[in-house]
Amino acid sequence: MNHLLCGLAANDALPSELVDRLIAVADTDIAAALAGRADLSRRQAVALVSRVEESAGRLAHEGRLTAADIDPTTQPLAALALLEEGAGRPEWARRLAAEPSAERRARLAACSGLPPDVTETLAGDTEVRVVAELARWTTPDVAAGLASHPHAEVRRAVAANEATPPEVLAALITGSGLPPAQRCLVCDREETPYTHDPHCPRLDCDLRSGASCDGSHESTLHDIRQAALGNPAAPAETVGALADHPSSLLRQDLAARPDLPSEVYARLAVDAIPGVRANVAANPAIDDVLIRVLAADGSHDVRRALAHHPHLPLDVLADLASTTRIGATLLPRIAAASPDEVEALAASRNPALRMLLAQRRDLPPGTRDTLAADPDAKVARSIAAHPGLSEAQLRSLVERYGGGVVARVATNPDTPPALLEELTRHEPPAGKTLREVARHRRATSGALLACLTDSRARRIAAGHPALPPQVVVELLTDADGEVAEAAAANPSLPCAAMAGLVP
Template identity: 45%
Template sequence: MNPLLCGLAANPALPPELVDRLLTLALEEARADPASQFADDLLHGLADRADLRHDQILELAAHSDTMARYLAYGGTLDAADVDPGSMPNAAVALLDERRGNLAWARFLATHPDPQIRWKLASCPGLPQDAVDLLAADPDEEVVKELALWTDSPVTARLALHPDPEVRIAAAANPSTPLEAVIVLAADPELTLKWTLSERTDLPQALYARLAADPHAGVRATYASNPGIGQELIRVLAADPELQVRRAVAKHPRIPLDLLAELVVGDRAGWNLLPRIAAATPAELKEPAGSRHAAVRMLVAQRRDLPPHLREALAVDPDASVVRAVAPHPGLSEELLRAMVARHGVQVLAAVAANPDASGPLLEYLTQHRPGVRRVLKEVAEHPHATGPALLACLADRTSRPLAAAHPALPPEAITELLADEDHQVAEAAAGNPSLPRAVMLELMP
């Protein structure tokens, strides 16, 4: 029964009176057994609901500061509902989300629990008096966290801190003044290596020194940094280590001709690369017509291609290119079916992932022989999936819980799945908004 009740707690169609009953049950269970995992799961399922009344939110928040913090991060608990004295974790969460009362910060910066102060130190936009208190905190972990995240001018002072770990944290902070970072980079006591890899404003000579590190992982980290110039990009593109060359390919300003050289012959499964994502339609014309399928495939991963490029790639002779472009919105059903006719199992799952795939097309894909398991997973999550298509998905262990949660699954099938031996499937069925109301009532204790 426990998985079913947890599923009901998350069911968006659960009637208000049943939400009340579940909340009462969860709180009673939590009071009887504070370590109850069932109660915790039920409470969190209820806390995620979008239809909670304000009094229900306050009742959940009063259960524990941990739950109050969860509600704060979830966006349902407001500053007016929080007392920083009794709910310090929730107060810090609201400050972290920039929805808290800044007057709380000084009080929390002197809180006896160092974990509260440590979490506060990473919050953005704190008042300077609270920042100064945290910078002088007796716990160096708190000071280090502040040095890493604050956007306050205090970073220049923390860059001179006697603890080298605090200085390293200050060096990694993009808000630390450049002149202080350059001094730290010359500090013989500090081994910065990866520390400056997020900075995009360093002198090219410093990037060159950092990117010449003997450790390939360090070189790879700097290879994709937007701050490095064209000369260093080309140096790193010729690096003997594959991981470095692959990192260069992810640089947002790599020349397209160099990117093509890096990709050809590399069997990596590339995701959409920043340079391709930022390219103009005119820039895409040449790589889209490349004689190398690996280069055409990079362009095919864009989801905002001009229609003429999108449709040209949809009829590409190479299955890998077609597979990459198949999920692109705007493709006609005729083109999608033609992809399957030409390339079969190689593109089935990608076609099923197309947001415009129709219900009949999804049914057709589930019936294709030979089949592909990934197709069933894509169909089970597709908003256009039909009842017959979803029933086919129930035959696959991975797709079964996804199909059980789909509102287009026939109600009688949903009801049957409540007794499934897989608790994940049963819970998903209980959370299905198409579950009949009468069945919801029967499931309640």
């Protein structure tokens, strides 16, 4: 990988003529950076695909390629990219369906809007992964037909397809009305009975961890049910019957569904596995009665999951905040708090609640200022990044709490340049603070020079446009390739230096 040319390819200030020169020498890495340029012309996009066909994916996704730009005979990957975006031609799909490469046929199978004859061809493909990819993304009628496919892997893909009709998903879960599967990926490759070693040393093995088959394809049948459980189209009455299934993985996935009867949630809320109960606790469909039951759960993970419930009563949250390590994060219930609730939270005697409130970044000025003067260090750390704080307030936070808030103040978008420089000199020095300053839009050259002393902050600072041009040039030869790449991508890099990098 040529770090300098990859960085240069992403440089927003790179002149168009140098873009042309880079296209002429681009490899896969350079092409990936060039494809992301906002100023790439259609002519340049076509030239880039001609040079590195793999770049077509992003260009097609962003609408920079058209069918008229591509020859599917010599550029099958580009043709696939356009078909994936729904911008290809039907005849391309017919050509690609006969491709020798199973990988390309599988990519084609995932495309929407395929002609019926192409769909039929792919459904009969000899490679299971091609048929499975079709089954995962195809239309309801085709998915329904593939639910009876003799290979269990295809059925697993049908179970994950959200277009699969509910009655078909029910049949896949129960097995009722479908002929037994004849093969799975395990018995395709190994003599049964066989269980795949989770720590399999074979580099060419792609069987799923713990995959097993004793002739009944048991692990894939389990995976089929698991895929169907994650499918919102699966009927609630069918999936609800799995609440007592011996597989904790299935019960855990079931507990996350938002469409179950209340009695199913109640059964799952007393499950022996904390992960199952935690998913119930975070589920927005449970009622206040069950919320209060789970608030007394002995598992910290369950209570922490409950803290993230969007409809959590504030009195329950107050109890959880005092007994559970929730962390400095914006909880959904805090984000949705009404103005009156915000006022009550700010006046709470519980500092953990005030800390959680301070994670909001849209507080009324009066509330924000009250929390900025809070005597509790946790609250101070939480509010320090809130926009709108004055320089005096930010300095006061640093003076009162020192290293405990310095990195947070450095993330505040309104921290003035002079204070950012001072933060880089704070004792003891902190790498996190330097990294935050290095990415701050208001950082000065002096602050950025200080950031160069930290190896991780150096990689960020090297790309900051406020860094002096001569320093940017010097960083092009840095021993750390990531630093050199960031310098090459820096828009402050002089044009003469840019030109000197391009072969």
